[in-house]
Amino acid sequence: MSFETVLVVAGQRVVEETSSTLLRFSYRVLTAGNAREALEVLEAKAPVELVLSEALLSEGMSGTSLVNHIRLSYPATTVLLMTPVDHQPIDPAIPLLITPFEPWTLIARVEHVLADLQRSSESLVKTVDTSRVRMEELALAAAAAAESVRQSRRQRTERFCSRLRTSIVRPTVVVAEDDASLRYSVCRYLGLCGFRVLEASDGQEVLNISRACAGQIDVLVTDFSMPGLNGLELARTMAMDCPRTSIIFMTGGDRELPGRTIRKPFELDDLLGEIVAVLVNG
Numbered sequence: 001m002s003f004e005t006v007l008v009v010a011g012q013r014v015v016e017e018t019s020s021t022l023l024r025f026s027y028r029v030l031t032a033g034n035a036r037e038a039l040e041v042l043e044a045k046a047p048v049e050l051v052l053s054e055a056l057l058s059e060g061m062s063g064t065s066l067v068n069h070i071r072l073s074y075p076a077t078t079v080l081l082m083t084p085v086d087h088q089p090i091d092p093a094i095p096l097l098i099t100p101f102e103p104w105t106l107i108a109r110v111e112h113v114l115a116d117l118q119r120s121s122e123s124l125v126k127t128v129d130t131s132r133v134r135m136e137e138l139a140l141a142a143a144a145a146a147e148s149v150r151q152s153r154r155q156r157t158e159r160f161c162s163r164l165r166t167s168i169v170r171p172t173v174v175v176a177e178d179d180a181s182l183r184y185s186v187c188r189y190l191g192l193c194g195f196r197v198l199e200a201s202d203g204q205e206v207l208n209i210s211r212a213c214a215g216q217i218d219v220l221v222t223d224f225s226m227p228g229l230n231g232l233e234l235a236r237t238m239a240m241d242c243p244r245t246s247i248i249f250m251t252g253g254d255r256e257l258p259g260r261t262i263r264k265p266f267e268l269d270d271l272l273g274e275i276v277a278v279l280v281n282g
Contacts, residue, residue, distance in 0.1 A: 003026065004028065005027070005029070005048050006052055006110065007031070007038060007048045007050070008029060008030070008032070009031075009034070009035065009057065009063065011054065011058070014082070015031045022107075030046060035053075035069075036059065039069070042070070042073075049078065050079070050080060051070055052079075052082065053080075056087065063083070064094070067079045067094055078114065080095050080109065081096050081097065083097075084098070095109075153276075153277070154269075156276060157272055157273050164195070167194070170195055171218040171219065172195070172196045172198065172217050172219075173190055173196070173218065173275060174197075174198045174199070175199050176203065176205070176220065176222040176234065177222075177250065179223070186271065187199045190272070198213070198217075203228050203230065203231070203234035207229075207234070219279065220235070222235065222248070224255070225252075231250075231257075232249075232257065247259050247260070248271075248275065248278065250264055260274055
């Protein structure tokens, strides 16, 4: 027994004959006299599994145009076009029911088209489920890989800082940041980790420190947006004056910068990891 809904789009005589046959086989039937009425039914969110339309419709849009519209706008609804043998549409993908037909031919064709729809739906569901499982597996693998990288960086940072605290020669880090509270937090944290830390509130102050510093500046951590020289201009000048100084940019924007960049707001541990990475890897 079938309970699918069929929308019959045809002239009155064909609607009456076709509907009578479909109802005898327990299909739900909706009717429309032309393409405009058919679209109104579909736009009303009526649950329609099959649109059974004449190819030659009155009042505007043809059955072929209606079928093409339905296939684009209502992909969950399948279609079947009733057409005389000498008026078949050019599109071979449109399922046809050649008129005139016997009741048993109508039912057999409707059942065949709906069975194809069911198989397509099941295949689509299976494909979606398979894709979802694979995406979940990829997400888990990516999360595991990211966690492995974090653990590796954390262990490397801990080993580096452990050796640093007992070392006579400590790497020098200059922190350039016009936000006084952030600059204080970063400098205090890096100092506790064992670095020699110098601070500056703008680019010019960094250059003054660089020219007055007796030793090598190993890392410059600079904000991109600062009064006077911005971080990029400062980096270019430092590259000429101190080519061995590694540079890490801090920025709150999404701009792409030519070098290592850490996005604000950030965890101090993440900044420490970036500093250790440039010191270890160059």
